[in-house]
């Protein structure tokens with residue numbers, strides 16, 4: 001059984017998530033078991049967010065598998081378990097958990113994204129491999145001075 005549903009709000013974390021109302025495609029299988037209905041499924045949805053290294057917007061896709069037993073009666077279920085509400089299956093909490101688990105912790109726009117220049121903040125993927133700053137940080141310059149003085153002491 002394949003169904004398409006609009007994505008709920010706030011499906012994701014700060015950096016990346018499924019846009020609200022995006023098409024979520026659910027491929028689910030229902031099995032009757034003793035205590036209730038076992039739902040096994042896979043959800044596919046678009047992702048949008050920003051690169052953890054260079055903050056460039058990015059889009060990608062997520063696929064998350066899930067399994068949940070919906071109990072017929074609350075008597076058999078523990079506190080966190082799902083209960084069937086008539087013949088309604090509320091898959092949203094299950095799908096939400098599965099998506100959050102499957103989200104990349106540090107999404108990147110490309111696998112080898114070089115990030116941002118620590119000096120000027122430019123995106124290094126745009127700036128090219130030759131981008132560098134010759135200016136030495138003043139604190140480092142002082143250290144360099146110390147080192148050459150030290151060398152002179154040794155010689156003298």
Ligand SMILES: [Zn+2]
Nearest residue numbers: 051054109113
């Ligand atoms: Zn990037």
Ligand SMILES: [Zn+2]
Nearest residue numbers: 117119120121
């Ligand atoms: Zn720079």
